[in-house]
Amino acid sequence: MVTRRRSRRLRHHLVFVENGRGHCHALLGCGVSIHVSYSGLRPLFHFSVPDVHCTTTLLLSPDASTLYVGARNALLSLDVSRSDVISLKTQVPWSPTETNIQTCRLKGKNEAVDCLNFVHVLQHINSSLLYACGSFAFNPREAYFDSESLSLVHSGDAKGRCPFSPSERSSSVFLDGELFTATTTDFRGIKPQISRFFSQHGRPDVSLDSSISLLEEPTFVGSWSDPSQKKIYFFFSEVGKEFYFVEKLQIPRVAQVCKDDVGGQRTLQKKWTSFAKTPLLCQSSKRLPFNVLQDVFPLQPPEGDDHDDTLFYGVFTSQWSTGAESAVCVFTLREIRAEFSGSYRTFNMQSHQWSPLVEKHSYLGQCGLASSSDSELEEVKKSFLTGSSGVKPSGGAPLVVSSEQRYSRIAAMRTRAADGRRHTVLFLLTESGFLHKVALSDSGPRLIEEIEVCTKPEVVKSLVLSPSKGVLYVGTSRGVASVPVAHCSIHRTCSQCVLARDPLCGWNRIRGACTGLIPGPDGGPEELIQNLDGVNVDQDCGGQTAAKEHREPDPSDVHVVPGEVVTLRCQKPSNQASVSWTAVPSKVLSEKFFAQSTDGSLWFLATADTVGTYRCEAEEGGHREVVSSYQVQQAASPRSTYPLPKDHDEPDEDIVTENPESTSRPGTERGPKIQEGVDTVPPEESKDSGGRTTGQDHRSGAQSVPAPPPCHQPKSYHGELVAVSLLLAACVAATLLGLVYLWSRRGNPRGHGKPGGALEGCSLSSPEDQGPDLKVEL
Incomplete structure (x- = not known):
């Protein structure tokens, strides 16, 4: 059965925002803990000392x-x-x-x-x-x-x-x-x-x-x-x-x-x-x-x-x-x-x-x-x-x-x-x-x-700003967090950078990247593109929409097992953008088969009819852009693969499912919920040839902590299946013995009561009559 946790929704008197989640917790050990976590795609640096x-x-x-x-x-x-x-x-x-x-x-x-x-x-x-x-x-x-x-x-x-x-x-x-x-x-x-x-x-x-x-x-x-x-x-x-x-x-x-x-x-x-x-x-x-x-x-x-x-x-x-x-x-x-x-x-x-x-x-x-x-x-x-x-x-x-x-x-x-x-x-x-x-x-x-x-x-009680460094320091009951005032590199295209309308970010024509302006009274480089009031992206960017030749994101392969709930992530380029999904499955399906969460993620049940290509498009100020693309394919065998570690950035709605054999890919969330307190893998960490995540952090020179291995192996239902089979065999054997006993009583002239009286008031149902089918609801 599938359960859902209600998404957090932030309402502002002028702005409506949904955003991703990150991780922030003190890693207690023998010495000082310094680690990097992520809110959305923004890196946060944390410091704590045991005790x-x-x-x-x-x-x-x-x-x-x-x-x-x-x-x-x-x-x-x-x-x-x-x-x-x-x-x-x-x-x-x-x-x-x-x-x-x-x-x-x-x-x-x-x-x-x-x-x-x-x-x-x-x-x-x-x-x-x-x-x-x-x-x-x-x-x-x-x-x-x-x-x-x-x-x-x-x-x-x-x-x-x-x-x-x-x-x-x-x-x-x-x-x-x-x-x-x-x-x-x-x-x-x-x-x-x-x-x-x-x-x-x-x-x-x-x-x-x-x-x-x-x-x-x-x-x-x-x-x-x-x-x-x-x-x-x-x-x-x-x-x-x-x-x-x-x-x-x-x-x-x-x-x-x-x-x-x-x-x-x-x-x-x-x-x-x-x-x-x-x-x-x-x-x-x-x-x-x-x-x-x-x-x-x-x-x-x-x-x-x-x-x-x-x-x-x-x-x-x-x-x-x-x-x-x-x-x-x-x-x-x-x-x-x-x-x-x-x-x-x-x-x-x-x-x-x-x-x-x-x-x-x-x-x-x-x-x-x-x-x-x-x-x-x-x-x-x-x-x-x-x-x-x-x-x-x-x-x-x-x-x-x-x-x-x-x-x-x-x-x-x-x-x-x-x-x-x-x-x-x-x-x-x-x-x-x-x-x-x-x-x-x-x-x-x-x-x-x-x-x-x-x-x-x-307990969060203090906030200290360093304008010269462009950093905020947050004092909590467990440690100190360092938060950059801007993280412009998350905007991958000129349109995303301009539509964010962040005074601290602008699109650098020469570098072909969204870069930060120097905090303080000094102005930024003249080649930076900004438009903090209007939204005419095509005119502002002048056709320069990406660092290289603009093209849609390559579809990420997502292998699914029939019956599992799939969540496809969509990172909004700005808080003011609205997102929508287009799908090309093998068969045209009704919208009732799909659900979209407040952060833009798409939910659906994996079936033979829901495989295909899915694209997430963001729209703001008349400008549309594909920001995520997935190729959903049916896995060859649900037991031939093991789940990879989840992506670090969980969606606002956490899905908890009983399916133990789900396969995870970047951008998807399936399977048993990761227990709170376990580090997840940042999206840009490298993987070795075996698919294992390394501890190297490519975003900065900060020391990071490698994500620990999962605390729990995928659960096996082999024992439960054996127990149910034995119980069913015992029931069948008991039923056969009862029928033999009744047959023998019918043939016995000294038997008391009417024939079949031993089964009066008791009924045995066939497997087809054991109640309604288990349904998965979205």
Whole structure:
């Protein structure tokens, strides 16, 4: 019997995408694991170390050659000088003592979950010193490490600089030797604080005034320093007390403090006099707002542009959502500055309610208030919330809205296309381990690619972009994944390259290949063909459609056994393309004999009538192209061959069949399902004369892991057939003995009962009456 697993379908408010799957899992062994997996045809590079988990705090060195990883009870430095290789440089343990663990346990915490050291903060102090802060069994500790050798220089207590709990989020910025942090400062995690430590030039450390609740149950997600105005901005979500009529209403915020703030002389001593906060608005028309901020990414303007044009891309979700939905809104630094320079509200200590200030005070939200009067500082103390509705997104609406994806992290980069225009590319990480590449253009966002970073359940908490190398680093609970921002070589023809409309890819006329543009502000080569807005492929490519003479793909021979379910793969050249199949079987069949999955694959039952030639055609913008071709033939004998290893890239719908004697060929999926955790063979790995897969990787110089042999041999039904035959023979023998016994009873005058009475109430059915035939349904 055949069973089907429902295909994963990705829906976007502007784009509908289906894509292939890859493999991503840590190979545990005696040493470091570095291996290459594939999402679709894109290579992904993975790094993991046995017994090192929660590798979710990442910090890239200024020269982008070293990636520092804060993990559970460990700190790592990885060599990422090459974009296609990750290698371990140094690993140092950083674990709590037995006394710390015992104290944590006595305080009611779980020893296996809470009483470990989870690194929350990694920051560069200078070119030779690294700062780290960890939960350290619910007793935060900080440490200074040599950035080259990771040797410990100094350690000490760090309460108030990172959270006690492993699950709490915090944010920090190191600027000019001073540490600015936003975190909770107590064991229970109910006292939020924004502080400055290691203050320079004889200034005192400062923190928030505790006589009034300036923050209400915040979740900090990011921070950024503004060097031109010497301000630090913190991004978070909190309970909005100004909306007292709604219980636990979440409000996304941005707060500011001045870098050189020293507090007042008598009022607000050693407290921020520059603290202020304002809401961030992210809402689509005719729907509830997205009011929970998940992540924020600052994107600096191109060199020479106004610093006010710095953009902040934020990922938002909704507290009222019953499913997975999210949005991306972008805010400008200019608008944020304008909010803090505008009107404010004041907090009434008696009624605990907010009211707008009648007149504007020019000193609110400003720096340099150390010499202000006590009356002014008293007003500063209770007037820290801006008076307007909040910072509106650029364009007045979200850039991206997804009704079926919950995004958790975001990164953004700019690039210059072949025509000289600048484009922005977003990378959105979902909670389920998928990375969505979205290109922004005048016509709206386009989902260029979906990359499956992790197929196994893993906690994904960090996303670091290296624009100079064109690589994204993803920190998960099991290791670090390196994802190239573009993989242009998967587009084999000019039409495929142009129709992908990827700002990072273009068709090189001279080389006759789809190549990448240099990330960043510099333009690509003039000979590159791109068309990010139109779809007139024939005009753009000028007849140059392939690296060599254009022809249809050679049909792949697929040998089938009658009765098996066959799946023919079809790789779409772009996410916007639609695919269709044409078949020339030996006999014209109805469409009900075939089924097409959401990723374009074709299913059918192998019979004498379904053999023939099958072609998959992709169409986009009026351009049609054959992308896959198969010659399906009936195998001579189902027992004369053994299944070859499956292709690495499984279709979205996995078919599990009881047929043990299926034969596999590239581009097909048949037979028993491969068990999860077993590596499959990448499509370009070489095979020796015996058909065995070698471990050589032709895509890059990265170290790859050869696919292990199948864990299970093809199942044989010989034993079952023998058992059924013996059982059938026994039934026939019993029936014959019964008939002989009845015949003898008929001839016996002393027999009791009527003739044949021994069979009354019992019937034997012939093989033809044993029920309906077993049917295979698609």
